[in-house]
Amino acid sequence: MNASATTLASTEDNGQETGVNATLNEPISPDGTPEIGMTYTVPARCGRAVRVKAGQTIRIANPHGTQVCDTWIFNAQHLNEFLSFEHTRAFIDKIIPQPGDPLVTNQRRPIAELVTDTSPGVHDTLIAACDLYRYRNLGVEHYHDNCADNLRLALKAIGLRTKEVPQPFNLWMNIPVKPDYSIDWLPPVSKSGDYVDIRAAMDCVVVMSACPQDIIPINALNPLEVEFTVLA
Template sequence: MSTPHVEHRHDNSHALGENATLREPISADGTPEIGKTYTVPARNGRAVRVKSGQTIRITNTHGTQVCDTWIFNADHLDEFLSFEHARASLDKVIPQAGDPLMTNHRRPIAEFVTDTSPGVHDTLMAACDLYRYKNLGVAGYHDNCADNMRMALKAIGLRAREVPQPFNLWMNIPIKPDYSIEWLAPVSKASDYVDIKALMDCVVVMSACPQDIIPINALNPLEVEFTVLA
């Protein structure tokens, strides 16, 4: 009896599909023009280098869009913002302005400096992926945040071996008294933004979440914007 072929992958860096994210980096290596505003198109991702001491401003252009956000140590992508570790350090489920954002090495990679929104974000949910959409009944390929992260890094010549838990900016997942959750639209308004200050050289990856099956983007994925400030 022949043995079925099983593909063995040494990491989780491979996208399961493709969109324009792979072909449209902000620059060849992700270095931004300081002060220039860039767009993360709806359903796509972008990666940007943010040096220690610089601040990235991420803007919810329309107020209804979730932005999955990852922060990697630019020198060693195996170190990254990890909310499994950050929640233990902060004793909070959602960080607030002034809080450090901790890595899987339990050290601060960035500071959450400013938040003009009501402060409702999510740190519990994994990035949407192809398997999530299959479970929701989608046939064929659906753009997803996990692949957007992989492609955004690949577009600037980088690769992360895993898809960490993202900082789901403006995602509204309330925990009810019985510990169940809901999937609701954001409570932010147009032009709300967050400022995140890098405490080491970073690569920040953002995905304008393509979720259009449940109402976390008000069923209408749209673009977000970002600017790296000196």
């Protein structure tokens, strides 16, 4: 499930994976097209990419209630346009979107809308996807599965590539900002079976990573699977 790490300093962009896991060989279909209404699993520590057409809704579910899901949304026609939270926060005047809020791209136009959220609504839009260097900083010497590589590998599995790793929508990740502006890294407050519905405003590629973080307690130190379904 792992491979020798590379350094991004020797690459032309940030699209090169630093290791490999099962994500690369387990796409939901060759080009990421889903069967409508079918529930797919994103295995623990892995990622999946799915095509969602304009007007369709993707439901992302947390079967155990304790798992963070890093989520990205790309314009299917031009992957250099993507859900951008530095732009979305300015657009909605909120740190965390709520049902009815648009999710906008780095070109400041809606790519999707958060339609439903059955959880308490505690998610994160501030923290970068975990990567090889994050785990090195945490004292991990060997390769560790990570969300940045899960993004790269999930896209590669369906024949696509991103040149960068945008800020993800960290579903169910609990990073409270305290009065002194410091933060905590806490387990999710979601419950088993909670889900969000996100409706696409344009043809999209949605990528999800069942976050493999097991050094700090954001997944209750036990990474598990998440599920998703594309609805008509």
